[in-house]
Amino acid sequence: MPDSQNLTKAPRPEAAGVAKAGAARPAPVGAEADSPAVEFRNIDIAYGKFVAVRDFSLSIRKGSFVTLLGPSGCGKTTILRSIAGLVDISGGQIMIDGRRVDDVPIYKRNIGLVFQSYALFPHKTVFDNVAFGLKYRNVPKPEIKRRVGKALEMVRLPGSEKKLPSQLSGGQQQRIALARAIVFEPQVLLLDEPLSALDANMREEMRVEIKKIQKETGITAIFVTHDQEEALSMSDRIVVMNAGSAEQVGTPEEVYEAPATAFVADFLGKANMLAGTVSGSGQATSVVLASGQTINVACPRTLAQGSKVTVVVRPQKLSVGEAASANRLSGRVVSASYLGGSAIYEVDIGGKTNIRAHAPISGRVLREGEAIDLGFDPEGCVLLDGDGQRIS
Incomplete structure (x- = not known):
């Protein structure tokens, strides 16, 4: 209603x-x-x-x-x-x-x-x-x-x-x-x-x-x-x-x-929601994504191996190309939107969900089908538990 x-x-x-x-x-x-x-x-x-x-x-x-x-x-x-x-x-x-x-x-x-x-x-x-x-x-x-x-x-x-x-x-x-x-x-x-x-x-x-x-x-x-x-x-x-x-x-x-929560992350800014499984937990938590790629996420507490989690990454937190970042995700460009000084890329990294990156343009805008590397820092994302609540 x-x-x-x-x-x-x-x-x-x-x-x-x-x-x-x-x-x-x-x-x-x-x-x-x-x-x-x-x-x-x-x-x-x-x-x-x-x-x-x-x-x-x-x-x-x-x-x-x-x-x-x-x-x-x-x-x-x-x-x-x-x-x-x-x-x-x-x-x-x-x-x-x-x-x-x-x-x-x-x-x-x-x-x-x-x-x-x-x-x-x-x-x-x-x-x-x-x-x-x-x-x-x-x-x-x-x-x-x-x-x-x-x-x-x-x-x-x-x-x-x-x-x-x-x-x-x-x-x-x-x-x-x-x-x-x-x-x-x-x-x-x-x-x-x-x-x-x-x-x-x-x-x-x-x-x-x-x-x-x-x-x-x-x-x-x-x-x-x-x-x-x-x-x-x-x-x-x-x-x-x-x-x-x-x-x-x-x-x-x-x-x-x-x-x-997952609702806030999705409604406010349309964040990337990457489902995964905890493979290790120490100074940073290692998460294996559905694509098989592994990333590290800053987490305030130790999580049990095998726990189902969701990694929340804003499109603006993702860098494109060779910039140094702790996490690297490889994929192919599905679509690219030129916005003047920046571009929005939809990227297939494997798995069921594409990832969206909004990044400054360095050189030229990549075309559909081209290989692309995305990077982000462990502190640049949020970790949600199996119920969609932020882990804190």
Whole structure:
């Protein structure tokens, strides 16, 4: 079931952040000043017998940019919408600044929300779209004008107050949606795949803009995407989701360089997954691959000879040619893709699975059928056990 489908409450423009002034409840006595900005405590979300999210817990530091990353149907959008009150949780608690909010009506949650579809009022001017949440809070007109002007400057669209959404490009409409979500200084900014409707160049530009604005405002942001490049380039921490649960939580470097499971390794960056058998274990672990070739892998503990393992090697960790490396794999080029300063090779090394290498070009691009040597260091890979869990 795709998690992008709203199964309970349809998103509407006013859900982008409307809370009446004074609606927030006071923090509980004894609440810590440095408590997490957002905290999920063992939440479950179910639709009848279908469990979309199961026992999900996560603590998000104030001022951080956290991304929920995963394929369609993994629960990431459902979790995001539960913070805003667009989806009801079946169990557990959601806390914002130490205050429970899962039992608080939508309009009383101080949340900014940016949708993929922009959700702007088509008949309202840019000024009125951005000012909507402020007017709802009965903010004085001079202050509304000041805040709207400041928000439009932050998204680099000053002077656009009198335009209608139909007069703007898709990227400009997304900037207006972002301005509307931050203008009232929400406690948390939620971004539900906001870049997926944009072309490649605009997506890259908006990544930089969103991250810049988030840093300038110091707002806590939770971003949902299925795009690995977006997650890696924008996030302070990434939560890799799978089947309604968090598979791994860490910095972009941690989840990419040291995937905790086979799912994370395969989903994030499409790593090479080489099945093999342990043939020796000492300072390094020797693994015989299905092709019959043997490689050495850095391993923190001794493994029993004959153990079934999987060696995870990122395509970028593989060198091509005569460069000195502890591990060498010989094969033949199945396909080659020229990318300017680098090339992507698919290589048959024997066995059932080809290996993929993304390496700088030295000399010329090898052609289909040519012999090729691939090298990598024992420290440049990760070892998974028979259950697909990282050996640590």
